[in-house]
Amino acid sequence: MRRPTADPAEAARTTPCCTKVGLKRGPWTPEEDELLANYIKKEGGGRWRTLPKRAGLLRCGKSCRLRWMNYLRPSVKRGQIAPDEEDLILRLHRLLGNRWSLIAGRIPGRTDNEIKNYWNTHLSKRLVSQGIDPRTHRPLNPNQLPSHLKASSSSSSKVNPGASTATIPNPNVKLAASSSSGQITAAGKENHYQTENQGVLRSNGEDDEDINNCNDDVFSSFLNSLINEDAFASQNPLQQLTNGIAQADALVSITASTFGLAQQDWNFNQNDHERVNGHLN
DNA sequence: AACCCGGACAACCGCAATTAA
DNA sequence: TTTAATTGCGGTTGTCCGGGT
Numbered sequence: 001m002r003r004p005t006a007d008p009a010e011a012a013r014t015t016p017c018c019t020k021v022g023l024k025r026g027p028w029t030p031e032e033d034e035l036l037a038n039y040i041k042k043e044g045g046g047r048w049r050t051l052p053k054r055a056g057l058l059r060c061g062k063s064c065r066l067r068w069m070n071y072l073r074p075s076v077k078r079g080q081i082a083p084d085e086e087d088l089i090l091r092l093h094r095l096l097g098n099r100w101s102l103i104a105g106r107i108p109g110r111t112d113n114e115i116k117n118y119w120n121t122h123l124s125k126r127l128v129s130q131g132i133d134p135r136t137h138r139p140l141n142p143n144q145l146p147s148h149l150k151a152s153s154s155s156s157s158k159v160n161p162g163a164s165t166a167t168i169p170n171p172n173v174k175l176a177a178s179s180s181s182g183q184i185t186a187a188g189k190e191n192h193y194q195t196e197n198q199g200v201l202r203s204n205g206e207d208d209e210d211i212n213n214c215n216d217d218v219f220s221s222f223l224n225s226l227i228n229e230d231a232f233a234s235q236n237p238l239q240q241l242t243n244g245i246a247q248a249d250a251l252v253s254i255t256a257s258t259f260g261l262a263q264q265d266w267n268f269n270q271n272d273h274e275r276v277n278g279h280l281n
Numbered sequence: 282a283a284c285c286c287g288g289a290c291a292a293c294c295g296c297a298a299t300t301a302a
Numbered sequence: 303t304t305t306a307a308t309t310g311c312g313g314t315t316g317t318c319c320g321g322g323t
Contacts, residue, residue: 025292025293026291026292026293026316027291027292027317027318028291028292046309047308048308048309061309062293062294062309063293065309065310067291067292069310070291098313099311099312100311100312101310101311112310112312113290113312116312117289117290117291118290120289120313121290122289
């Protein structure tokens, strides 16, 4: 990464916007930040490919977008992740897996990159030290599971063997979930930056007519109900585990029906999970 | 003081999804 | 309907910096 692409063969393999000779790479200078921020304040974001030229920057569009999204946006909150934010990240990750943009969309002022970094450097390691698999949020050693949970783990195998793939087990669902709350639809792009992060568990601010808000509202409110359960936080780890399985079950069922996951796909994933569980046990 | 090591984070890459022509 | 361009996402890595030796 971040290596110069002087080699033509290498350059041919990489995306065009990053291979133009003379484009700057690496850390941004305050001057560049100012140029970019001022330009976007005046002209707005979007059209990233041509933005650098218009703004007088020697950067590729991707780099500009990333810098704006992760650092320069006024709504970006800097500083330590608060304990309640941390708790929210943990819960959302258990439900959504590595869907960083989805998670970030529900934590005001935090970016997907920031959450991803925080997860990889702090939370993931902490879970491992507690004997919990950070991918599945289950005990690393299956023997730590009480017998009744071991038995139910196969019957509830529609819950993820790994949250990252099983809570929303199908690419179709990823699409549905993304368009509902994480990714920005074309129609929603215009006001995305102004209105996003207006509240926890609110979608990113698309106009109600912009997207299929039926799905959005259902997904959002359902997720909301899951992660806001006060009872959840006060439960002991075993109860949390049990509850988590039940919740994930419910999430998967609702997600599948609400977001149009084909039944055959769903069955496939169930089988898939059982196969994985079989390997685990 | 110099060096090494590891943690934290910013930035890049490749790919997939979406949009426009 | 097809194709090209653009955008967004997640995984990965380079760089910086502080602490330890």
